[in-house]
Amino acid sequence: MTTEVTVVIGAGSMGQAIARRIGVGQMILLADINEDNAKAAATALTGAGYRTSTARVDVSSQDSVRELADTAAGLGAVMHVVQTAGLSPAQASPEAIIAVDLVGTAHVLDEFARVIAPGGSGIVISSQAGHMIPALPADQNEALARTPAGELAALPFLQPDTITNSGIAYAVAKRANTLRTQAAAVTWGDRGARVNSLSPGIIMTPLALDELNSPAGALYQEMIKASASGRVGTPDEIGTVAAFLMGRDGSFITGSDLLIDGGVIASIAAGRFQVQMG
Template sequence: MNVHVVIGAGGMGEAIARRGGTDRTIVLADINQDLLAAATDTLAGEGLTVERLHVDVTDAESMHALAEQAANLGPVVSAVHTAGLSPAQASTDAILRVDLVGVAHFLDAFGQVIAGGGAGVVIASMAGTMSAGRLPDTLESQLATTPTSALLNLPFLATITDPGTAYGIAKRANQLRVQAAALAWGTRGARVNSVSPGVISTPMGLQELAGESGAQMRAMIDAAPTRRIGTPDDIAAAVAFLTGPDASYITGTDLLVDGGAVAGVRAHMH
């Protein structure tokens, strides 16, 4: 049976696992065993075939072991990385290790096992889209192509003290590294893209709404054409498209799924 890998067992990860898991073995992975067990039990209770595996995305060996375990179960036709930390949850250092380096480990490891015709998706963020153009081209190039083991040694990262800034840069790096990784994935006949969600009604999203940046986020929602918060299913639908046959000519790019929030912000700026 084909394998559908989802890293991150939160609200978004569970929705993506459910949407893409029909007629496939779902491999759901997380570092939080309680969260992983709850999501796995829910999906299995719905009749889906689920394997739960532990992963520490900040550790290269752990990520490569996950990729090998998944490939041993069958052809890995889809692999989705949703695991991440937000500014309200974590320090600058933790955000860079999980959101920046974790995604780089995913692209490295699953780029070696993804099946021909398969596809990967990284969940980035509209924060990355908003960060585009704020960094010099030289720094964007470094974020895109620096070997994973040397990423945290980039000098400019040591100057970042604000978790919000770290988050935006990490998510911009996700978009850039996906673009760069598309070439390597293409040698296997596979594709890889990123999805950049807006404000989504997950526990993490709601925590951000209740935090320091909540007022700014609510203003973005109010200024957006859709004037609503997104749902995990909105993101799962985008991922299903990008990992499906209708997206066979789409790779190395980002899909912004934000209800028009960025468009609203830019319209007001102009």
């Protein structure tokens, strides 16, 4: 009997929540740039009855992602790929966010398109931030969707004179994630697999805590209060939605992005909250 494999890239609380939903009976390969994080996640999941393996990956490196994809394929049939790796505006420079959140996601989509099994599925964790910026020109959308991953960071509109701070870098990277996922749905479909993106709002994770404790924390609190739900989300809520998109009930959904933000973008559209990315 062939082993089925779930790959979780970014071994934090959101990735673990998704793994718990979709990884039952499979080998869960947990990959992170910090292998200690991957091992800690593996210990938690193994203690709950899951089979796990760990690896180190730097998503900003195509070679590193290719090695991870080959490792996953060596374990068995790659049925699920979960891309959660990323940096937040409070954590990194614009250049680092472009390298990890934007280019890194492109590497994951490209390299796992080679090994995803028929009937498999993937999910990319994007962000509500990608929905906050104005529409981009059509040529920029096309460039973000289809430029070879190794050339993305050199695009003229991603240079420091345009991407002037980490908040803008993050929003553009997350917009790119949804465009890139839609484009990748075609090549994944050639292998009989599907891929979608999720755009979470403020989900209570260590990354979100960094943002809430940053100088922008007061703005985030205002955003939460103005949203339709009036609260933060939980990793388990993301896990539930991801499991739907990746499972049998979501089998006709591919190349789509689902906003799961408690109504933050709706409150912005209604004029109840204003956010400035610059």
